[in-house]
Amino acid sequence: MAAPKSSAKRKEWNTDHMAEAIKMVREKKMGYLKAAKHFDVPRTTLFRLCQQNELPPEEAAATTLGRKTVLDSSDDDEMILFDTDSEPEGLEKRTAPDTEDAECMFCHMLFSNDTQGETWIKCLMCGLWAHNDCAGAEFETWICDFCK
Numbered sequence: 001m002a003a004p005k006s007s008a009k010r011k012e013w014n015t016d017h018m019a020e021a022i023k024m025v026r027e028k029k030m031g032y033l034k035a036a037k038h039f040d041v042p043r044t045t046l047f048r049l050c051q052q053n054e055l056p057p058e059e060a061a062a063t064t065l066g067r068k069t070v071l072d073s074s075d076d077d078e079m080i081l082f083d084t085d086s087e088p089e090g091l092e093k094r095t096a097p098d099t100e101d102a103e104c105m106f107c108h109m110l111f112s113n114d115t116q117g118e119t120w121i122k123c124l125m126c127g128l129w130a131h132n133d134c135a136g137a138e139f140e141t142w143i144c145d146f147c148k
């Protein structure tokens with residue numbers, strides 16, 4: 001008997017809930033983290049559906065479920081977020097983006113709008129920024145959910 005791998009387990013989620021979550025994020029009423037928690041859907045899936053589909057929320061939510069038989073290999077089809085222009089300059093650690101255009105990958109708040117002095121963290125892999133709170137990162141070296 002192989003030991004069950006908890007990280008590989010798929011959480012069941014409700015298409016209607018996902019549609020509602022997508023709506024909230026698109027209408028900017030909630031960030032990804034909040035919407036995912038509120039509607040009990042996986043944050044990474046929510047993120048992908050919001051990013052990749054121009055479809056109405058109900059259809060977007062149904063796409064991943066409905067295509068299992070057609071696109072079985074789509075699990076390897078990770079989103080490519082690498083930005084070849086943003087090579088790390090040295091390895092100094094920062095707690096804030098050095099560009100005001102940076103936005104939190106989860107809640108999409110711009111760094112320039114951040115007046116509360118939140119801690120920001122940068123994904124080691126893709127170089128995108130996020131609020132420490134949104135990312136739930138505990139260490140200074142952090143790899144986002146989408147690069148893991």
Ligand SMILES: [Zn+2]
Binds near residue numbers: 105108109131134
């Ligand atoms: Zn955020």
Ligand SMILES: [Zn+2]
Binds near residue numbers: 123125126128147
């Ligand atoms: Zn990343």
